[in-house]
Amino acid sequence: MKEDSPEIRGLTQEEIMEQMTNLQEKPFRGKQVFNWVQVQRVQSWQEMTNLSIELREKLADHFSLVPLQLVWEQVSKDGTRKYLWKLADGQKIESVLLFHEGDFTRKRTTLCLSTQVGCPMNCSFCATGKLGFTRNLSAGEIVSQILDTSSLLQGIKINNLVYMGMGEPLLNLPAVLKSIKLLNHEDGQKIGMRRITISTCGLVPQIERLALEELDIVLAISLHAPNNELRNQIMPVNKTYPLEELIGACRHYISKTGRRVTFEYALIRNFNDTVQNAKELVRLLKGLKANLNLIPLNTIAHGQYCRPTREEITKFMKVLQEAGLEAVIREEKGSDIAAACGQLAGGSK
Numbered sequence: 001m002k003e004d005s006p007e008i009r010g011l012t013q014e015e016i017m018e019q020m021t022n023l024q025e026k027p028f029r030g031k032q033v034f035n036w037v038q039v040q041r042v043q044s045w046q047e048m049t050n051l052s053i054e055l056r057e058k059l060a061d062h063f064s065l066v067p068l069q070l071v072w073e074q075v076s077k078d079g080t081r082k083y084l085w086k087l088a089d090g091q092k093i094e095s096v097l098l099f100h101e102g103d104f105t106r107k108r109t110t111l112c113l114s115t116q117v118g119c120p121m122n123c124s125f126c127a128t129g130k131l132g133f134t135r136n137l138s139a140g141e142i143v144s145q146i147l148d149t150s151s152l153l154q155g156i157k158i159n160n161l162v163y164m165g166m167g168e169p170l171l172n173l174p175a176v177l178k179s180i181k182l183l184n185h186e187d188g189q190k191i192g193m194r195r196i197t198i199s200t201c202g203l204v205p206q207i208e209r210l211a212l213e214e215l216d217i218v219l220a221i222s223l224h225a226p227n228n229e230l231r232n233q234i235m236p237v238n239k240t241y242p243l244e245e246l247i248g249a250c251r252h253y254i255s256k257t258g259r260r261v262t263f264e265y266a267l268i269r270n271f272n273d274t275v276q277n278a279k280e281l282v283r284l285l286k287g288l289k290a291n292l293n294l295i296p297l298n299t300i301a302h303g304q305y306c307r308p309t310r311e312e313i314t315k316f317m318k319v320l321q322e323a324g325l326e327a328v329i330r331e332e333k334g335s336d337i338a339a340a341c342g343q344l345a346g347g348s349k
C-alpha cells in the first residue's frame, strides 16, 4: 500500500466497481468488497474470505483499510457513551453515542459524528473551538466512526446520525456529503436521509450550497441568541453572517428542499433567557417552517455559563407556545463525561 492510496471506506460501491475493472477484475467483485467494508465492517483484507488471496493482495496494494483506533470509551450515568479515536496520522477525534431512553437495549440509537480535527469557528462556549483547527476529516474517517462504533456494539443498530461532534460540518461539505451517500446506500448501512442531521453555526454560503443538493436530511442551526448583539458575543461567525442573512438563507433552504429547519437554542441564565429574549426569538422565527429545541445548559458542565431556574425556563417557553412556535425542551445528555454539546475536546481534557 502506498501512503496516498485511496481509503476503501471512503469509496462508493460504484467507485469500487469501476476500480475493479481497472484492476482487470469482474465489476461484481466491487459489490462484494463494498459489502465487506460497509456492512460486515471488516478490519482487514484477510477477513474478505470470499475473495481469492491474489485479489486480497491486489486490494491491499492499491487501497488503504485503516480502522480507527479506540483510545478510550467513557460511559455516562444516563447511558451516553463517548469514544476517543486515534486516526492514522495520530490525530484524535471524539464520537458520542446516545440512547434515547438511556437504555442500552432500546433500538433508537444516535451517533454524533465529528467532521474536523478541532474547529476554526471559535464559539465561546465550545471546547472544540478552543483547540483551533488542524484538518478536515476524510469521508472514510467520518464513515469509520459509525463502522467502528457499530463493531464495538456487537449488533446494536445505529439508526440516527447527527453531524454535531467536533468541527463545523459545512466547512468540510464534500467529505460530509460523500459520507452521507455512503451511509445511506441501500447496499450499505441504509441509514434513512430523514434520520441524518447536519448542524451548522450559520455559514450562509454553505447553507445555500447545501440547499442545491435538495437532500431529505435535517438541517440544524446553532442559534443560541435572539439578536445580533448577543450572538456576536458568543459566536464570531455572526459578525460575518448576521442573523438577517442567516434567516434569509434558512428561508431559501426551506423553499428549495421543502424541509423544516431545526434551531438549537441553549438557554443561558442572565444571558439569553428573559421574556424579552423570548419575544425577540418569536419575531426572528415568525413565519418560518421551523422547529426550536431549547436546551437549558448544565451549569456544572459549562463553567461560567449557568442554567436558568425551572421558573425562568417555563416563562420563556410560555411566550414561545403562546406565539405558536414549535418548541420543545431538550435536556443535555452525557454532560458528566463531557459528551454534551460544546464539550468535546479531543481527549485534551
Ligand code: SF4
Residues within 6 Å of the ligand: 119, 120, 121, 122, 123, 126, 127, 128, 129, 130, 165, 166, 167, 168, 200, 201, 342
Ligand atoms: S460549536 Fe461547533 S462550530 Fe462552534 S467552535 Fe464548536 S465545533 Fe466549531
